[in-house]
Amino acid sequence: MSEFPESDRRAALNGLPLRPELCGMEPYGAPQLDVPIMLNVNENTHSFPEDAHRAIVDAVDAAVKGLNRYPDREFTVLRSALADYLGHGLSADQIWAANGSNEVLQQILQAFGGPGRKLLSFPPTYSMYPLLARGTGTEYISGQRAEDFTLSAESAAAQVEQYQPDLVVLCSPNNPTGTALELEVIEAVYRAGEASRTVVIVDEAYAEFRQAGTPSALELLPGRDRLIVTRTMSKAFALAGARLGYLAAAPAMTDALRLVRLPYHLSALTQAAAVAALECSGSLLRNVEDIKVQRDRIVDGLKSLGLEPARSDSNFVFFRGVKDPHSLWQGLLDQGILVRDVGLPHSLRVTAGTAEETDAFLNALPSLLNQA
Incomplete structure (x- = not known):
């Protein structure tokens, strides 16, 4: 107290x-x-699960022996493991990770937001978006949803054209409503942001819990260099206490985040725990x-x-x-x-x-x- x-x-x-x-x-x-x-x-x-518990304990124990040295700044093994897990033809140079998906989002805003720039999202949605915007000096714009909290492709695209934001964040499945967006909404938002070169972020923190047949925005990545799909290991992988979030995007996006990340931002223990968990994904x-x-x-x-x-x-x-x-x-x-x-x-x-x-x-x- x-x-x-x-x-x-x-x-x-x-x-x-x-x-x-x-x-x-x-x-x-x-x-x-x-x-x-x-x-x-x-x-x-x-x-x-016992196998995941044992694998993480063993991996962290091995990592402890090297704690006198800085961790792999590029977290190479982890990026490869995450790319393999996601599939969709992704490679390690399309993957980025940080201490929770909130830090991933913060780094995106540090790179593409800031004073004089705008972030658009559509409340009710994840309450961290305006806080992350404010923390990076980015103007936050509250878009509008329908009365039932749905978001149509036409409405979302019209609002992007109206506000011409530097970034849009779409939460799918949305928090707190739990509903996923149709891919046509994301496609419409991306097209509407062409003139303003809007970076489109799809927050898929709960993606592993989708209903059968609900697609992921990962399908839309090819040919869309301004599209980012963020994920987390906090939910499906039960690693909320380990703090590991990540994204998939064009390689140029991961290069952009290297410009703002702190040195050695992912500890050796975090990297070891995450890789071990991915090996026990089944x-x-x-x-x-x-x-x-x-x-x-x-x-x-x-x-x-x-x-x-x-x-x-x-x-x-x-x-x-x-x-x-x-x-x-x-x-x-x-x-x-x-x-x-x-x-x-x-x-x-x-x-x-x-x-x-x-x-x-x-x-x-x-x-x-x-x-x-």
Whole structure:
């Protein structure tokens, strides 16, 4: 617990010579509460497979012996492993990685954003986008979605033509709604950005949880030098604590990021853990298949209670139709279940966890909804 009262720390912060656009801002952060069932930040709650556990421990143990030396600045083995994992004919020189996909996005903004430049995105979406823009001195523009939070190719392209942004970020599957974009939306945005040379980022943090038949923007990379597809190992690979995000793009894009990255930005331990996890992708992705089963159980259970879950291509479910979201959030918390209040009217979001966690969530809802 801090020795300094919050009011004193706030006053001290306000007394510093902060950049004007940072004054009065709040840092990113979901509630970190110690409860039995945490379904609020879209972590992979399944047990780590034994083969992956052993492989990572062995790889990190070997890496520790060389910690007196700097790590491979180009993380060559990791880039090759990621290219093999993604497929689509990608090569290592089309891959970049950093400490979580947030750092990947930050580096993209450092290279292509900045003062006098603009980033367009389409709320409700990942809340880090405006924070990353602000942190790099990039103007953030909030685009518009339809009332049901969908985004059509025509609407997205028209907004790109209107604002002529330097960057567009499309979250697919979208957070917090969980829905994936059709490839025609991404193609339309890319075409609309030709005149302004707009860099188009497709954030596919939850790509491994897509419904069968939902395509990836990786299919669109050939011939599109301004297109970037970002991914993470936090979700499907259960490596949220290791912090490893990555992207696929034209080789020139990875060269651009070398201009802004910090020296030796990926530790030897991170590289070793990520490579070992990729070697055990089979067992780790079996957990993904179970998570998808739990997600679909949640969707069906919410529908049976008269709520309105969105189609989900992710490891979480966004649902509407809640009379009092905060009351329901608190009621679940009182029973040891933490979900996410995303700040949208009559809506909440819940991570798909284990079968037992899904049971607890669905069993708690009927009485809580009756009390509302």
